[in-house]
Each structure stands twice: as structure tokens, then as C-alpha cells.
Amino acid sequence: MLEQTLYNLEFWRFVSIPVGAAVLGWVTNWVAIQLTFWPLEFVGIKPWLGWQGIIPSKAGKMARISVEKTLSRIGNIGDLIDRLGPDQVIDHLVEYVDPRLEGFVDEVICEHYQEQWDALPDPIKQHIYSTVRQRLPYVLEELIFEGLDKLDEIFDLEEMAVESLESNPSILNRMFLEAGRKELRFIVQSGLLFGGLFGVVQLLVWYFAPLIWLWPLFGLMVGFATNWLALNIIFRPLHPIKVGPWQIQGMFLRRQKEVAKRYSHILAHELLNTHRIMGSILTGSKAEGVRHIVDERVRQYQLQDDSVPPEMVEQFLGPDAFDKLAGSMSATILRHAHEPFSDPQFMEYRANQVEALLTDRFCQLSPEEFQDVLRPAFQEDEWILIAVGAALGFMAGLSQVFLVFGS
Numbered sequence: 001m002l003e004q005t006l007y008n009l010e011f012w013r014f015v016s017i018p019v020g021a022a023v024l025g026w027v028t029n030w031v032a033i034q035l036t037f038w039p040l041e042f043v044g045i046k047p048w049l050g051w052q053g054i055i056p057s058k059a060g061k062m063a064r065i066s067v068e069k070t071l072s073r074i075g076n077i078g079d080l081i082d083r084l085g086p087d088q089v090i091d092h093l094v095e096y097v098d099p100r101l102e103g104f105v106d107e108v109i110c111e112h113y114q115e116q117w118d119a120l121p122d123p124i125k126q127h128i129y130s131t132v133r134q135r136l137p138y139v140l141e142e143l144i145f146e147g148l149d150k151l152d153e154i155f156d157l158e159e160m161a162v163e164s165l166e167s168n169p170s171i172l173n174r175m176f177l178e179a180g181r182k183e184l185r186f187i188v189q190s191g192l193l194f195g196g197l198f199g200v201v202q203l204l205v206w207y208f209a210p211l212i213w214l215w216p217l218f219g220l221m222v223g224f225a226t227n228w229l230a231l232n233i234i235f236r237p238l239h240p241i242k243v244g245p246w247q248i249q250g251m252f253l254r255r256q257k258e259v260a261k262r263y264s265h266i267l268a269h270e271l272l273n274t275h276r277i278m279g280s281i282l283t284g285s286k287a288e289g290v291r292h293i294v295d296e297r298v299r300q301y302q303l304q305d306d307s308v309p310p311e312m313v314e315q316f317l318g319p320d321a322f323d324k325l326a327g328s329m330s331a332t333i334l335r336h337a338h339e340p341f342s343d344p345q346f347m348e349y350r351a352n353q354v355e356a357l358l359t360d361r362f363c364q365l366s367p368e369e370f371q372d373v374l375r376p377a378f379q380e381d382e383w384i385l386i387a388v389g390a391a392l393g394f395m396a397g398l399s400q401v402f403l404v405f406g407s
Contacts, residue, residue, distance in 0.1 A: 016400070017206060018199030024219060024396045025195020025226040028389040030188045032227055035388060037173050054384060055176060056169035063165035063172060067158045069372035070362075071267075077157045078148075080272060083353045086144055089274075093140050096340035101136070102129050104332055111328040113321075135301070143297050147281075147290070154289040160280035164271055171270050179263045180234075180374045183252050187230040194226040216397035223393020227386045235375060238367040252374055253367045260362035263373055268355035269348075274341040282337055291334065298329045 037053045044050015055062055097104065105128065109117045117125075147154060165172045177184065202218040233251060240249040252259065281290055302322055341347070362370065 014203055014206070017203040018196050020396075020400050021199025021202060021218065021222050022192045022196035024393055025191030025193075025198070025222050026188060027191070027396070028223040028392040029191035029226055029230060031392055032385045032389050033184055033188060036385060037177065040169050040173070053169075053173070055172055059169040059172050060162055060166045063162040064158065066165075066172075066175070067161045069369075071157065071161065077151060077155060079357065080354055081148060081151065083357045084274060084277075084350045085353065086148060088350075090137065090140050090144055092343075092346055093144075093340050094137050096343070097136060097140075098133065101133055104336065105129060105132055108325065108328045108332050111331075112324045139297065139301055143294065146293055146297070150289065150293065154286050154293070155277070155281050156284060156286055159284055160276060161271060163280075163284075164276055171266070174270070175263065175266050176374060178266055179259050180252060181262075182255065183234045183374065186234065186251060187227070190230045190233070191226045194229055195222050198222045198225060212401055215401045216394050219397020219400065220390050220394040223389035223391070223396070224386055227389035231382065231385070235371050238371065250367075250371070253371060256365075256367075256370055257363055259370075259373065260359050264355045264358035264362060267358055268351045272351075272354055272358075273347050274350050275338070275347060278338050278341040282334060291330065294330045294333050295326070298326050298333070302326060 035051065035054065037055055039051070039053055040056045042050055042052040042057070106117070198218065198221060202214065205218075206214060235250045235252060237249055238253060240247045242248075281287070302325070362373070
């Protein structure tokens, strides 16, 4: 009896239905996830013959959605800058500039007056170096705190985030992959379960109505339904619902504290670090405001500097010496301003401070707000994911027909 069953082709056709549906569910979900994030660059012949990951292909739009729905809810840029520690930043700048100060002074003066500077006696040069060194902390403090007072005029957080993520789509991918690591794994693995369950239904239908066209139809349904169910189980219900001894809530929302930590780490260390912030301040759309602040402070410094009488400077270098030196000083400051913020140890410590702030703020978000950390990755083109799953399921169903029936 057992031997007859094992050699019965019809038996294996029945067995292949739930098994094939389970495998189909797993494969379609896996492919859908791969197509969401990869490849980073378009592969194929543009514009239609090829593919680029859904998220990388819309990096700018995804970045704006992420900034609007997450960063805007966890505090303003002032809170982040406070966590960077303005006083510690000033100390770091002084520490960085001090051993390089003579080179910077030489750079400023030699731009227009190299011959005169070379002709100066060394004691006079040392006096100028010493004077600048004494006043450096106060000048930097004034620059930093004026910049903080006018932060909205010199820095655009959304612009920085969007430009950074557009030029580095791998960061955007990592934000979603790290935040939803377990949920993405669930989407793939759930394809086995949901696909198998649909396969049992298909088996029962096939038993009573053995129609070949049911195979691609059920393949389409499995591909569609497994993706749709997995996405909804991740985010629904928003709030815990008590069912007997169990509490039911969307998978992603149950992991709020864990996700907050991972997501904040990427934001703080890769997106909102001091190097990127300073780069945006110096080269972004509001960079003119920074130049204006630096120019004003440099000229104010010149007026307050009584170490060398202005008459002597003009007599020695010419009537326009102050304007030329001011321009050179401003240009030198702006040219080298980003360098201290690229120090790995400094960046790491400041990033850890920002990470702690972000983690705390993310943990305080409501479920409605917190779902937007990951939801944009799917919501923007959720229909594509589900449609791809359905199309793959339909093709797999056709393949099953040829494999099982040979025609």
C-alpha cells in the first residue's frame, strides 16, 4: 500500500501543492526584499530595461520623508548642537589650531605681503604669533556662539540630510535594514508559513476541481497575499491588543527600544556627525551667512587689536593693508574650518552624545510616530512590492504546471 502510494504520480502532485506554495512564498518575499534595497545603481539599459533598488532609486524622496517624519519629531537642530558641546568644540579647535597657528598666520600675511613678512625681524614675528595665540580662544568663542545664535540662518538640516543620503544611498539602505532587520527577516520567513497555508487551501480546491489554470492563479494569490500579510503584521496593530493571556501588537512597534538604539547609532555616526554638519555649514545653500559672520568677526578683531598701531601697518604695507589682511584671514579660516571636525576621536565622542539624545527621543515617540521610522521604506511603493510578489507567484505557478504535468 505504502509502495503504491509512493509511486503514485497523483499523490506527488498533491504533495507538491503545499510544498511548492511554501517555497514559492519564501522565494517571492525574498526577491521582493532584494528588489527593495538593491542594486544601489541602475543595472540595465535606461530608462525601462533594468532595475535599481526602490529605495536607492528614490533616495532623495525617501530622505525627505525620513527627515520630515522622524528627525522633525525628535527635537530641533539646536538640541543636537547642544549635545555636541559648544565649549568642548571650542577647546578642541584651540587644541587643533595652536600647533599650526604660525603656519596659518604665515598663510594669511604671505598671500599679499610675502616679501615684507620675510623681511621682518624674527622677534616681531614672534610677537605677532604670541598676540594671535592669546586672543585665539576668545575669537573662536565669539565665532561659535554667534553661529549658534544664527543657526537657522547658516544651516539647513533637511538639506544636509537629503544631499548626504542622495549621494550615499547605502546609508539610507542601512538605516532601514538596521531598523527593520528582524522584520525583514520575518517577511522572508513568513512566506514559508503563509505560502504553505495557502497551499493547503489550493490542495483542497484542486481535489474537488483539478483545473490546471488554478496553479498559476494560486501562485499569483500566494505571491500577493504573503507580502501583504507580512507587511501588515509588522505594523499592525499600532497599539497592544489583549487577547486572553497574550498581547498583540505590530512586530516593529514591540521593538521600539531596540530599534531606537540601532537607528540612532546610524544617524549619529554616519549622517549627523560633526564632519557632515560642518561641511554643510561651509558649503550648503546658506554658506553665505557663515562667510558674513566670519568677515564681521575678523574686522572686529582688527579694530580691537592694539598690539600693532594701525598707522604702522598702513605705513609698512600700504593704505589698503587692513582690507587685504581681513580678506585673507576670512578665507584662511573658511578654508581650514572643516579640518578639526574630521578628527576620528573627536567625531566618535560627539557622535556618542548625539546618539544618546536621539535614542531617548525615539523611545518617547508614540506608536503612530515611531512606525514612520521604517514605514516609508515600504509605504512609498508598497504596491510595487506586492505586485512583484504576485507576478513572481504567477510565473512560479506556470513553472509548476510544466514541472508537474510536463505540458
